[in-house]
Amino acid sequence: MNTRLCNILALCCAFATAGTRAEEIIIAVAANFAAPMEAISQQFERRTGHKVRLAIGSSGKFFAQIHHGAPFQAFFSADQAKPAQLERDGLTLPGSRITYARGRLVLWSADPGAVDASGSALKQGTYHKLAIANPKLAPYGAAALEVLEGLGLESASRRHRVQGENIAQTFQFVASGNADLGLVALSQVTRNGKISQGSAWLVPEDLYSPILQDAVILESGRNSAAVNAFWQYVQSDAARKIMESYGYRPPASAATIQ
Structure with a gap:
């Protein structure tokens, strides 16, 4: 049986099991996602x-x-x-951790003419x-700092920088006009594969470490049919x-931390 068919069957089984009794689950989600x-x-x-109830915020705070x-x-x-x-601290369901996405960083402005294709x-x-x-709380902040350092702009940009607690607040600084530019998640300004507003430079991925994003089922989700079904659905x-x-x-192709 091929892998694709196995995945389809597993998904169907998860849905069938979940359909017996509706549940409400609470999931903590990084702001970029x-x-x-x-x-x-x-x-x-x-x-x-x-x-599904979503709590949106900083990965560090969660x-x-x-x-x-x-x-x-x-x-x-x-x-x-x-x-x-x-996982190492024993707070998760063993074997549940997955790499669900690889994020990308963009330089973005709410002004359609402010950012060109070369940044x-x-x-x-x-x-x-x-x-x-x-950078201490948000992986996208750490990536932004890497970009500034790699371009030799960390020192020169320091007095111009404003810092968001997470990537959602960072985006709001730019969207509201309180910052001219922002290094934000591509997902925040993309819809249907295109930049949906303002102007942006897609930062080359060789300027920052890969933003590989993992998810895990926590101990309180161990016996939840809904969590199990959701895990199948996310994949x-x-x-x-x-x-x-x-x-x-x-x-x-992303390697997961062991």
């Missing part, structure tokens, strides 16, 4: 009858909250390190404020198409 996760959750709810007993049943992080550490606005310093996410072709429409690369 909010829009695709909302779309995936809505589609999942329509198909299964289960309900990591701390999970250690303090937050009632999440699954965690979709913006990196690999935090789910791997939760010259950043390189030439022709801006007043540049928004990045907190389905239907969910993958949604992710790709927001600019995420498939994680098939």
